[in-house]
Amino acid sequence: MLQGPYRWFVYAELLLAAVTFVALLFVVAPYGGRHGRTGWGPTVPARVGWVVMEAPAALLFVAFYLLGSHRFEPVPLLFLALWLVHYVYRAFVYPFLMRSGSRMPVLVMLLAIGFNTLNAWVNARWVSEYGTYPVAWLADPRFWLGLLLFAGGLTLNARSDRTLRRLRAGGGGYRVPYGGGFRYVSSPNYLGEIVEWTGWAVATWSLAGASFALYTIANLAPRAVANHRWYRETFPEYPRDRRALLPFVL
Known part of the structure; x- marks a missing residue:
């Protein structure tokens, strides 16, 4: 149960998630x-x-x-x-x-x-x-499920970041990334972070954790869609079966 003034900070984060999601549908964060x-x-x-x-x-x-x-x-x-x-x-x-x-x-x-x-x-x-x-x-299954999601998301996030860094190592501007999570989506680094903080929400089993997970989705999902659109507009050879954020879905 949320207590006293603290609950208003949690509600503020939930409201901020909604505002952020709507704003990023119209404006790409620079x-x-x-x-x-x-x-x-x-x-x-x-x-x-x-x-x-x-x-x-x-x-x-x-x-x-x-x-x-x-x-x-x-x-x-x-x-x-x-x-x-x-x-x-x-x-x-x-x-x-x-x-x-x-x-x-x-x-x-x-x-x-x-x-x-x-x-x-x-x-x-x-x-x-x-x-x-x-x-x-x-010993609670929620803790272990959350921990597995957190670890898996962190790993996907870090490995995807490394793939992008290696692409830029030789200079020459942006190129199409391949391998790892990039086989399926344009922003596996964002997907990893969403999975990670969903794991945090499950492991803590709290509205506080859920508010952060929802904000992460609200912040990163529109940015993943913007990245996907940019890749497709910039590279004619971009894989047509690759999705923006969720494999085979979005």
């Missing part, structure tokens, strides 16, 4: 690279933008987590570790592996900081304060 464009104000190097906007998701999560009365219990500590596995990679490893010299609008970076702050609060406070996770939760 994170840089293939969708970068002018008209969004000052920009920063994409590598800098990624570090600055993703770092709060790791650092603030730890700070908020440590406020919780369950912070030293085994299951919440395991959830903390899972969160940091993703966000240490996303904030402090992935940006320095990027080969793109693109730039990111400061506005986009600031909006992401705002979301990451809210999301860190919602999920850290749940797992270390408002949620109840006895050691017996480690």
Whole structure:
């Protein structure tokens, strides 16, 4: 049961998911690279933008987590570790592996900081304060299903990122990626992240986790469709049976 003012932060994240999904149906977010464009104000190097906007998701999560009365219990500590596995990679490893010299609008970076702050609060406070996770939760099928989804999604996300980096290693602009998840969809990195945070929602079995999973879908599904459209418009030889996000479906 959500308690006191905390529940309004969870509801705010759910509302933000709906607003984000609708907005991205009409506007392609200019994170840089293939969708970068002018008209969004000052920009920063994409590598800098990624570090600055993703770092709060790791650092603030730890700070908020440590406020919780369950912070030293085994299951919440395991959830903390899972969160940091993703966000240490996303904030402090992935940006320095990027080969793109693109730039990111400061506005986009600031909006992401705002979301990451809210999301860190919602999920850290749940797992270390408002949620109840006895050691017996480690034997619950929901925990293990969520953990498998999280690990599988993280693996797909990281391997797809690596495939894209290798394509850009030789220079010469964008090319069509092949292999791995790219056999089936144009954005397996996005699919991996959606599966990952769906796993988090299942493992924590919480509205807090579900709000993040729904926001991830709302944010990444329209972007996957935009990527798919861009590939098809840019490369006449692009595989016609490849889908945007869900193999054989979408």
